[in-house]
Structures are given as structure tokens and as C-alpha cells.
Amino acid sequence: MIHKFSIANGHADLKTKYVRTPKFLAERAARRALFGAYRNPYTDDPSVAGMNRGTANTSIVFHGGKMLALKEAERPMQLDPDTLETLGYWDFDGKLTGQTFTAHPKIDPITREMIAFGYNSRGQASSEVDIYWISANGQLTRSETFTAPYPSMIHDFSVSENFIVFTICPMVNDWERVQKGEPFFHWDSELPTMIAVIPRLSGVKDIRWFTHPETVMQTHTFNAWDDGKHLHLDHFITTSGWLSQFPDLRNPNAHEAPPFAQRWTFDLDQPSSTGESAFTITKIFNNIGEMPVIDPRFVTHHHHQYYFGTTNTELGPMLPFGPKGPPFTCIGHYNEHTHTLAYYYAGPDSAPEEPLFIPRSTKSAEGDGWLLTIVGRRAENRTDLVILDALDISSGPVATIRVPFRLHEGFHGTWVPSD
Amino acid sequence: MNFTNEPSSLRFPDLPVYRGYSAPSRIEAEVFDLEVEGRFRPSSMGHTSEHVPTLSTRRSTEPIFSLTATG
Numbered sequence: 001m002i003h004k005f006s007i008a009n010g011h012a013d014l015k016t017k018y019v020r021t022p023k024f025l026a027e028r029a030a031r032r033a034l035f036g037a038y039r040n041p042y043t044d045d046p047s048v049a050g051m052n053r054g055t056a057n058t059s060i061v062f063h064g065g066k067m068l069a070l071k072e073a074e075r076p077m078q079l080d081p082d083t084l085e086t087l088g089y090w091d092f093d094g095k096l097t098g099q100t101f102t103a104h105p106k107i108d109p110i111t112r113e114m115i116a117f118g119y120n121s122r123g124q125a126s127s128e129v130d131i132y133w134i135s136a137n138g139q140l141t142r143s144e145t146f147t148a149p150y151p152s153m154i155h156d157f158s159v160s161e162n163f164i165v166f167t168i169c170p171m172v173n174d175w176e177r178v179q180k181g182e183p184f185f186h187w188d189s190e191l192p193t194m195i196a197v198i199p200r201l202s203g204v205k206d207i208r209w210f211t212h213p214e215t216v217m218q219t220h221t222f223n224a225w226d227d228g229k230h231l232h233l234d235h236f237i238t239t240s241g242w243l244s245q246f247p248d249l250r251n252p253n254a255h256e257a258p259p260f261a262q263r264w265t266f267d268l269d270q271p272s273s274t275g276e277s278a279f280t281i282t283k284i285f286n287n288i289g290e291m292p293v294i295d296p297r298f299v300t301h302h303h304h305q306y307y308f309g310t311t312n313t314e315l316g317p318m319l320p321f322g323p324k325g326p327p328f329t330c331i332g333h334y335n336e337h338t339h340t341l342a343y344y345y346a347g348p349d350s351a352p353e354e355p356l357f358i359p360r361s362t363k364s365a366e367g368d369g370w371l372l373t374i375v376g377r378r379a380e381n382r383t384d385l386v387i388l389d390a391l392d393i394s395s396g397p398v399a400t401i402r403v404p405f406r407l408h409e410g411f412h413g414t415w416v417p418s419d
Numbered sequence: 420m421n422f423t424n425e426p427s428s429l430r431f432p433d434l435p436v437y438r439g440y441s442a443p444s445r446i447e448a449e450v451f452d453l454e455v456e457g458r459f460r461p462s463s464m465g466h467t468s469e470h471v472p473t474l475s476t477r478r479s480t481e482p483i484f485s486l487t488a489t490g
Contacts, residue, residue: 001447014450031429323436378440402454408444 002060002069002084003374003407005385008418012385012401019056019069019077020086026051039073039124039184054089058103059412063114064138066090067416070103072119072155081416092140098122098130103412104220105134106159109297112136115164115200119154125175127151131164131204146204149194153185158224158233159200161300165233166196167218171241172249186249187241189215195279197231197266210266210278217241219259222292225302231266232302236290244325256325258288261306261334285334285341287312291354291412295366304336305367307355307390315345319378324409327351331373333393344371344393346386349379351409357390358415367391370398376409383407 004015018024026048027034035053036043044053054074061068068076068090078090090096098121105116114134121130127150133142148154153171157164170191178184193212198204219242222234236259241248243256261284270278289308309328311318319327331344331352346352352373359369371390376383385401431437 001445005453010455012453012455014448014453016446016448018445018447322439322441323434376440381440397457400456402456404450404454405446405448406440406444409441 001057001408002079003410003413004084005401007401014403015084016407017084019079021054021056021077022052023048023055037181037183040178040181042179042181052089057411060414061105061107061114062414062416063105063107063112064134064136066138070101070105072103072153073100075099076101092132092134092138095140095143096132097143097145098128100130101132102154102157104156106157106299107296108159108161108300110300115159117154117157117166119148120151120173121145124178125151125173129154129166131198142203144204146196146198146207148196149209150191156218156221156235158221158235159300160224160226160231162200162226162228163224163231164198164200165224165231166198167212167233167235168194168196169217169241170215171217171246183246185241185246187217187243187246187254188249189241190250191215193217195264195266197268208268214239219290220292222261222306223294223299223301223303225300226268229268231268233264233266234284234292234303234306235262235264236260236292236308237262244323259290260287261285261289261292261308284336287332287341289332291328293355293357295357295359295369297359297362298366303366305390306332306334306336307357307371308332308334309352309354309373310343312343312345315343316348319349319351322409327376328353331355331371331388331393333371333390335367342392342394344373344386344388344396346373346375347377349377351376351378352386353410354412356413356415372415374407374410374413376406381406 001018006013023035034045034048056069056071056077058071067079067081069079070076075089078087098118100118100121102117105114107114116132118130120126122128127148128145129148131144132140135141148168151173157166170188171185172188173185193216195210197208199206216237216239219236224233238257238259240257243254248254263282263284264279266279287310289310291309293307294303310332311329316329328351333342352375356372367390369390371388373386375386383403383406386397387399389398
């Protein structure tokens with residue numbers, strides 16, 4: 001389902017609408033669930049065998065004049081940005097080579113080029129990863145394929161001015177297990193975490209692989225940048241898999257570890273065979289977090305303002321764990337210039353979701369703008385859209401838009417200016 | 420008539436993902452003019468121009484989109 005807030009002249013309107021996927025339409029017609037577990041067709045009703053199982057429910061992007069609802073297991077679903085009507089799967093005029101497309105494409109703010117990828121691109125449990133270069137006007141101009149060391153979830157990636165970087169983590173996909181009705185992914189702590197560094201210009205023929213000294217998982221990325229010799233990745237890293245969603249293959253009693261923001265700096269003059277000496281790992285700030293966001297004008301370049309969902313028990317108690325783990329109670333802001341952390345505490349029984357940054361103007365300084373977050377008011381079974389001054393989030397909302405009912409918690413959003 | 424005993428009636432599974440605050444909220448809706456607390460103040464939003472995404476002074480709409488997990 002899409003939630004759209006339209007804001008102008010001090011007024012706000014709301015539209016909510018389901019994406020009409022083939023799965024949605026089939027189940028609505030049948031008035032019952034026909035599709036079973038996450039990405040596991042062997043748990044489906046026989047009447048929908050072979051049918052597209054897509055849900056188009058992870059993120060949304062507006063690029064090249066098209067609004068696309070994204071889920072990493074399927075192709076993009078195009079929507080009408082005004083009516084939210086479903087227009088159908090979009091294959092970039094037949095140029096999309098794979099059947100999958102990431103929910104986290106990156107848009108270069110200078111060139112407006114969108115870099116995207118699809119994993120499991122040659123079928124379920126395949127190790128092939130397709131990379132897509134999509135021009136500012138939405139044309140898919142180039143695609144290349146590389147093979148990952150094992151088939152696994154590749155939820156996010158990083159793009160700098162000169163490189164495309166994948167952190168391959170062992171949230172593995174074993175089709176024999178899927179056929180037995182087991183979860184689509186398992187965390188295999190005995191496999192290595194590997195990093196693929198691919199030049200944006202020359203592509204996969206010049207791919208370089210690095211091996212992380214530990215087995216870790218990248219959850220979501222802030223950004224990446226480089227100066228040609230050093231490549232920096234800022235992202236949230238956990239020492240476990242997403243165990244709230246998928247089990248540990250080796251230790252069924254393992255618990256999910258909290259993610260911390262890390263910077264990985266690669267010395268590109270060092271041969272990758274030197275192992276861990278080829279890159280350094282530093283913690284960016286000392287607080288857990290997830291759902292990272294930066295000022296989108298700094299994607300692919302060095303940014304200094306970090307926004308994320310988090311908790312802070314000095315400001316308010318943790319909320320009861322939900323099916324996706326502990327809810328956020330705060331939005332965090334780390335300023336790398338001043339090395340300070342600031343928090344917006346959403347209030348008792350309130351859980352903010354992923355923040356969204358809107359610059360004040362095209363020429364304003366980094367971080368000068370607004371931070372938006374949808375806040376679940378759990379005690380009231382209702383939702384707010386909260387607007388914060390992005391450089392002063394601890395002062396509380398500049399404005400709060402009250403929704404008279406509960407919007408189901410979402411994953412990711414975007415902002416589209418009227419022009 | 421007791422609809423809950425009808426074989427074809429909808430019942431969500433008794434699982435955490437369908438309970439409490441995580442319960443499905445399947446409302447397709449249009450709400451015109453939501454209540455706003457603390458008006459957007461142009462003076463606190465800086466200057467405005469055609470490229471300024473201020474939340475109070477634009478003449479046309481500036482949609483903000485968010486996608487839920489309800490599928």
C-alpha cells in the first residue's frame with residue numbers, strides 16, 4: 001500500500017491505495033490468501049502456481065518521470081503519481097535483462113543517473129547480479145552481470161562518484177530448503193562477508209573483491225564516496241543476520257545483534273589479496289540505529305550529516321518488541337563536523353519510522369532543511385506525520401500533520417517536489 | 420448469522436505480525452485537509468523561490484510518498 005501526503009500552502013491531504021499486483025488481484029477475487037510464505041512458492045495454493053508473487057511493497061522511487069514501487073524480488077511496478085493507480089510492471093522498454101530489481105537504487109545528484117541492480121537475476125537462488133545504468137531521462141542504457149560468491153540477499157549497495165560497491169553477506173538462499181517449505185533465507189555465519197568494488201566507468205571487467213575479517217551483515221547504507229585512491233562506505237552493520245526475519249542456520253538460539261554505523265575505508269592502491277589490511281573499519285557514532293538517510297544532494301560525495309531511526313532510554317523507555325524487532329522511539333542526527341548526536345524523542349508510546357530529508361533549497365548547506373517522519377501513536381491507534389528542522393531535531397516538531405486513523409507501519413519512502 | 424463461523428469468512432492468523440499495533444490496517448482512503456498542529460511558518464523556513472521546497476508557500480502540491488509493509 002502507498003501512503004501519499006500532498007502538502008501545499010499550509011494544508012495537507014492524504015491518499016492511501018494498494019498496489020494492484022497480480023497477487024493482490026487474485027487474492028481479492030478469491031477473498032482468501034492464496035500465497036504462502038515470503039518468496040516461497042512451494043507454500044502457495046495450487047491454483048496460483050506459476051503466478052507472479054510480487055507485492056511491490058518495499059520502497060518507492062521517482063526517476064525519469066516515472067514513479068516506481070519496488071521490491072527486490074521482482075521488477076519495478078509503475079504507478080500514476082497523482083492517482084496512485086497501478087500501471088503495470090515496467091521493463092524499461094524491454095531492456096531489463098533480469099527478473100529482479102533492487103528496492104534501493106541510487107540517484108547521482110549531479111548526473112541524475114540512477115544506478116540499480118537485481119540479484120537472483122537468473123532465477124531463484126542464482127548467484128548472478130545484474131547492474132543497471134539508467135540515464136536521467138529514465139532510459140536503461142547499460143547493463144552488466146557479475147557472479148557473487150554465493151546466492152544471498154543483497155538488500156542494499158553503495159555508489160560513489162567512481163565506484164559501485166556490493167557487500168555480499170551470508171544471508172544465503174538454498175533452494176532445496178525452500179522446496180522443503182523452509183524460510184527463503186538463512187544466516188550462515190561460516191561463510192565470509194565479501195565486498196565487490198566495481199568501477200562505474202569500466203564496469204565488471206575490473207571488479208575487485210575484498211574479504212571482511214569477520215562475518216557481518218550490512219543492513220542499509222548511508223552513502224559512499226571516493227577520491228580515486230580511497231573509497232569510503234558508511235553503512236549500518238550487524239554481527240548477526242536479520243534474525244528477527246530469518247533464522248540462523250548454525251545456531252537456532254542466536255539473537256539478532258543491534259546495528260551500528262561503520263565507515264569502511266578501502267586503500268585502492270593495496271591489492272585486495274592483502275585481506276583486512278586493505279581496508280579499515282571505524283565506528284561512526286556510539287549509538288544503535290537503522291534506516292539511514294542523508295541529504296540526497298550529497299549521494300556519491302562526502303556527506304557530514306547523518307539521520308537514522310534509533311532509541312535512547314535516557315529520553316524514554318523502549319517500546320515492546322514487534323514482529324520486526326524493537327520499534328524506534330527516536331530519530332537520531334549525527335553531525336560529523338561537530339561530532340555531536342542529537343535526538344528527537346517522539347513521545348510516550350510513539351514510534352517514528354524512517355526519516356526523510358528535504359533540503360531547504362537547491363543551494364542551501366548540507367542538512368539545512370526538514371526531516372519528515374511518520375510517527376505511530378500507539379496508545380491512540382493513530383498516526384502523525386512529523387516535520388522537524390533537520391539541524392535542530394531535538395527542539396521537536398515544526399509541524400505535525402495528524403492522520404485520524406492508523407497507517408500500517410511502512411518501510412521506505414521518498415519525496416517528490418512539484419516541479 | 421454468525422459470519423465468523425462461515426468457512427469463507429476472513430480471519431487473520433493468530434500470529435504476532437497480525438496482532439495489536441501490527442494488525443492489518445487496510446484502509447484505502449482520501450482525506451482532504453488533515454489537521455495540522457503548528458502551522459508551517461514561512462519566516463522560519465527561509466527564503467522561497469521556485470526551487471525551494473518550503474512546505475507552506477508553494478502554490479502547487481509537493482507530494483510525499485511512503486510505502487507500507489502491508490502488501
